[in-house]
């Protein structure tokens with residue numbers, strides 16, 4: 001048994017342990033365990049600094065989960081977009097391939113609770129129909145292995161899947177959606193990275209939510225992946241009490257970049273059953289993005305998205321940097337609220353050549369009275385700026 005497998009074996013996972021370690025009432029612990037089972041491996045457990053801290057909130061069950069009556073089992077409608085077992089095909093050229101129901105840790109905010117936990121939730125017997133679907137659909141060029149966590153598979157099993165996918169000519173990219181570099185970095189071994197290298201291009205999407213998760217162990221795991229030529233991106237979920245603080249998020253994004261992990265997405269929390277208490281306001285997410293853009297490297301600024309309830313896919317959200325836009329110009333504010341004007345190009349006329357365009361531009365420069373744009377900065381973000389054209393002297 002490898003070290004990571006021993007750590008899984010030694011995880012907190014029983015009602016007795018919940019009662020003893022976290023002081024939960026036995027009846028509540030039983031109900032919680034039935035609602036969504038518990039797995040906290042000793043590595044992740046060791047990151048907890050005090051009860052209720054950002055690490056604790058992500059993995060220790062709480063009675064509040066049982067009060068969420070409105071949450072959805074499948075908020076992203078993945079099952080409705082599943083043409084064969086284990087495949088979700090939502091976007092035109094990519095597909096999600098669920099390979100296991102197991103994870104190195106069961107996150108209390110998980111969107112896929114219905115699929116995660118006991119091994120009956122995702123059947124490994126149906127992989128053949130999934131492979132056949134991927135083979136038949138030549139428009140799929142990008143396959144994301146997920147679950148559960150595909151790195152819960154043994155190296156041998158994972159290699160079988162990668163080999164079969166690599167035999168399908170139209171699949172260009174394979175992505176592993178795995179939380180292991182964060183929750184059980186011991187899973188990233190030299191044997192694993194040597195095997196992965198044979199099936200490039202392989203990308204990893206991982207899932208750090210808080211700077212305390214960046215440890216010597218997780219730095220080593222991400223470094224090993226990067227050294228094996230695997231681009232690693234991070235998907236953070238914005239959660240109340242965990243990371244709903246611009247300073248915390250900026251620290252995390254900077255730490256990720258230092259270990260060669262590119263911040264990729266920040267998600268608003270999904271409307272998953274039992275996770276309502278994690279939801280923050282959209283305004284908080286926009287404030288966090290305002291505190292990244294311009295204030296730190298562009299590489300540290302991920303896309304902020306809502307994975308639209310009902311299966312609409314990821315929709316980006318941005319703080320409003322456009323103060324005014326008409327056919328001639330756009331008026332923008334920068335990260336320090338300075339206001340700037342960018343002149344628009346004239347649309348191309350039918351049959352117009354580049355030479356015609358240059359001649360027109362020269363003539364208009366000679367004949368036209370040239371103007372200058374003055375922008376009166378608005379007093380608040382809700383007001384439009386006043387834009388005045390004046391003749392140039």
Ligand code: SF4
Pocket residue numbers: 102103104105106107109110111112113116147148149179
């Ligand atoms: S690792 Fe991913 S799939 Fe597994 S419980 Fe956590 S969020 Fe859910």
